Amino acid sequence: MSSIKLRDLSVSFRDGTFGLQDINLKIEPEEFVVLIGPSGSGKTTMLRTIAGFVEPSSGSVLIGGEDMTHVPPERRRMGMVFQQHAVWPHMSVAKNVGYPLARNGEKGASISKRVERTLALVGLEGFGSRKPASLSGGQRQRVALARAIIADPTVLLLDEALSALDEPLRDALRRELVSLTRREGLTTVHVTHDRAEAISIADRIVVLGNGRIQQVATPTELLSAPATADVARFIVDATVLNGIVRNGRVMCPDLDTSWDLDAVQAIDDIFDGDLVDIAIPPHSVGIGPAHHPDYIFAEITSVLFQVTSYSVTAKTQSGHSFRMSITCSVPEISETIGLSIDNPMVYRAD
Template identity: 80%
Template sequence: MSSINLRDLSVRFRDGSFGLRDINLEINPEEFVVLIGPSGSGKTTMLRTLAGFVQPSSGNVYIGGQNMTHVPPERRGMGMVFQQHAVWPHMSVAKNVGYPLARKGEKGASISKRVERTLALVGLEGFGRRKPASLSGGQRQRVALARAIIADPTVLLLDEALSALDEPLRDALRRELVSLTRREGLTTVHVTHDRAEAISIADRIVMLGDGRIHQVATPAELLSAPATADVARFIADATVLSGTIKGGKVVCAELDLSWDLSAVQAIDEVAEGDGVDIAIPPQSLSIGGSSVHAEITSVLFQVTSYSVTATTQSGHNFRLSISGQVPKIGETIQLMVRNPLVYRAF
């Protein structure tokens, strides 16, 4: 069991751009943390800095209380699984999995016992003699996972490790991965671009943007109270509009709407005259009783409801969920906006 502590961590590339800026993050032993954010937000840079493949420009990386900032990757006691499983085709499954132990100088009998145990952990018992070419993509990814954990790492790093798999295999392996890390007591950091995946498996989510941490929260906290309008836009499909505080109301001139301050979720303290960002997630929208006219421009079936995009005459797109009657593209609807999220605009 190991904690991870990043202190004042920055990564500056040779061209002068920053991959990470002033990162401070503490991850508890056995915690499953997911890094998420748009492309270029710093997710993979943070993971590679943790692993030791990227050297920080400033700050420190602590693993289990030890300063690992200048320790090479092979001495950090971590396991890592990449998007592409990268198993060696000329080796058997057992040789692939046992390779980290062989490199450390362990002998055949000892390696064999640990390989058998680890293959059983990842659901590949009896596969040791097979070659990777005879395995499915999901099975090869399990081989990569077994290889990452066989040397008893204290930390497991996953870089888009499931994204190359098709559903429902991806869902099945996702569930097994969470169970495995719990049973083995692994501290896990997982990078994904899939919001639904992050929400479903994380103890906490680290939301990144432009190399900075925008929010660290449980999935429930992140969905109910995004810290910034950008987080609300990314994680909750919120539409963000500009507004002003006037006469105790939040006024949105773009759509000719206003709400009493008591009828909004004010994330930041706001005062008369402040400019604000108004984030409107799908759960704040319903049909009827409003002067906001919109046309349905897309409809996706989602098992128990329909995910709809509705576009106003001003060109604003809103995402909402509709149950019951099948919505039709081109249909005109009226939108009611309740309890939007309000942030001070900077």
Template identity: 50%
Template sequence: MNDTRRGAVEFRNVMKRFGSFTAIPDLNLSIAPGELVTLLGPSGCGKTTTLRMLAGLESPTSGQVLIGGQDVTRLPANRRDVSMVFQSYALFPHMSVRQNVAYGLESGGLKPAEAREQAERGLDLVGLAGLGDRLPSELSGGQQQRVAVARALVLEPQVLLLDEPLSNLDARLRRRVRTEIRELQQRLGFTAVYVTHDQEEALAVSDRIVVMREGRIAQAGTPRDLYQNPASEFIADFMGEASVVDASVISVDGDSAVVRIGDLDVTLPAIGGARPGPARLAVRSNAINIRPGRGGLNGRVLTSAYLGDHIEYELDSAAGRLFAVDHENTAPLPPDTEVSLNLLPRGLALIP
């Protein structure tokens, strides 16, 4: 095998049917060695089926799956040189942490002393040195997930697969563990395929995000690309909870376009071959500045909810219904308050 291809992943015209239902119609996707790619999408979009076909837990109906340049389409899971981290951790409760990490090594024929030594190195790698004698039940949820990552990494797989790895953790712990996983991946340079339905999680950990819808790739790109340049209303709404409203492109000059929303004109990047005429505009919730009174884009408060460090609003405006998050004011404006809305260009995106 060419070492420069080690860790590369490729799906070629992959189709997957379950009976008469086609879960994946025609998937073509390449992942470079050392890249962390997240498969993102709502429930039933095909992301987990795609991961399971890569792991060897499902077989494609047609097409090819390649790892490191080798066709593994018909190889069983135990011959694919991949390791998987599950959302449930899947640790043996009666084994020590060290024994859990060493289990796969010993099952593969490594001598117990060598497996123990490699397990210790794996625990040190994920910041759990000195905890090898504990049982999984004596660790926090975040520590258990790191044990699961260590167990996968000591096998030195070409590709690490992570299936909703943080879904069992609370919000604060999720943020910390996702940072740890990303730092570990960047430090060691392994290829990783990460599945989640959480947009914030995908933005935080990924080199590239593949958004799936009904078994197809809706859009793929860097987190910044997908957030700032959505290719469709579905992507705009899914990547950051945007309100999509009618607008008009008044003029285009090079890379800039003057866009009118209600009575407000803003200058935006002219993506997707923008030209004068009717348009659709994604307005992010954090792109709206709210002030009582009239002026700018006129609106009216429909509902407000105080959530501690921010206030959420549903607004009726000259452009249509908008969802806004206000981090500046300390008290919510009551329903039916007339408001002036200013839109920040960095949170707006024309939809091709």
């Protein structure tokens, strides 16, 4: 049960570019935190810096209140699971799982007892004598997870640990992983590129972009109030347009439309004359008659079935695409419609 604190942390590479810049983050004991962001945002660099595989250029890494900035990975008492399960094919499951204990000098009976307990924790009771080649991909990933937690780590680090698995196995292991970390009281940091996964399992989500933290929030907070237009674009598939505030209204020249300030979700304080970014998420978009004067003319470009609804994309005459979710009267591709946009999120432009 250890906290993690990153203080004024930066990582620069030999070519002068930054992997992380001015990172300040506190992860509480037993908290399950997910790092997410587009490719190159710094999420894997942050995880590897916590693990000790990347040396920070400045700042510090504290685990359980102790400065671990220059402590090698093997002395940080962390378990780590990678995207590729990386189990050793020549060893049995039990030997794979017990390896960290054997490396630390523990002996036969003690190792066997802990291996049995740990395999039971990950749903592999009775699998100790088998070789990895006889296991499924999901079972091999469970072996990697068991090996990561057998030495009672203070922190569990997961680097795209579920992304190589197929659904529904991935969903099942995701659920078991959350239950396991809760039962064992593990502080967990998980890197994923899957937004739905992050939202479903995290206590808090850290959104990264260009090596900086863009937002730290619970899933509910993140979905309801993305901190920036870029976060809204990445997390909730918002279309972001330029605008300006005039006479108490948010004007959007690209769509030739506007909203009263009372009819928008103003994330920042905005005033007359401010340039703004207008983020329009799918739940703010509705379908209406194609040529109605109160609607924006658009053409359907894609329709995807999503179990309980359809995800529809439509493009306006100005060339901007909008997503929306509908449950009935499914339009066809190339059909012309009218779009209504209500309660967009508005940010002061940088």
